[in-house]
């Protein structure tokens with residue numbers, strides 16, 4: 001009996017993932033959204049946070065993984081209004097974000113925090129297992145997000161940054177003098193934080209927010 005139910009579940013999931021891959025999110029995250037999905041499936045986080053939601057690509061991939069895990073919540077922080085870092089034609093993304101979350105039945109797994117991260121960060125109380133930072137991409141903005149949220153990350157938790165390869169793999173179509181993510185994440189790396197970078201979709205870097213990494217043996 002169990003195997004019938006799990007086959008039915010697998011069938012339903014493959015249909016959902018097919019729809020998810022077909023959905024247009026106007027996002028630069030590309031297939032790297034699967035990195036977020038895979039981390040969530042593997043690590044079974046209770047609390048995920050994202051800074052920068054736009055139309056919800058990262059939120060849907062994280063949310064689908066939480067739904068499959070049957071536990072955890074994503075707190076998705078974005079004012080959904082004009083900032084210095086909206087993609088073209090992506091100013092008020094609130095309605096399309098809600099629609100995407102709703103279409104994939106993720107309402108129980110994604111909590112919308114319609115605000116700026118610097119307003120939310122100072123009163124943040126929950127321990128965070130995974131945080132995805134993809135909001136204000138200026139040096140000051142990304143550094144502020146790190147300072148506000150990384151102290152709340154649990155042991156073995158992860159901070160994931162998008163757009164970390166803009167300096168060494170520049171794409172002239174999207175060049176911006178005020179892009180500060182690569183410089184900030186490079187500073188973390190050179191100050192001893194473990195950083196693993198994937199050379200895909202403008203760079204995705206995983207950072208363990210413990211200088212020198214976590215001791216594996218005494």
Ligand SMILES: C[S@@+](CC[C@H](N)C(=O)[O-])C[C@H]1O[C@@H](n2cnc3c(N)ncnc32)[C@H](O)[C@@H]1O
Nearest residue numbers: 027052053054057058078083116117134135136
């Ligand atoms: C590149 S988009 C995010 C893309 C999204 N993660 C995805 O998977 O498609 C950047 C988003 O960051 C948001 N943003 C900019 N500054 C922010 C801040 N200080 N706090 C929260 N969100 C911010 C913008 O409103 C915009 O929707």
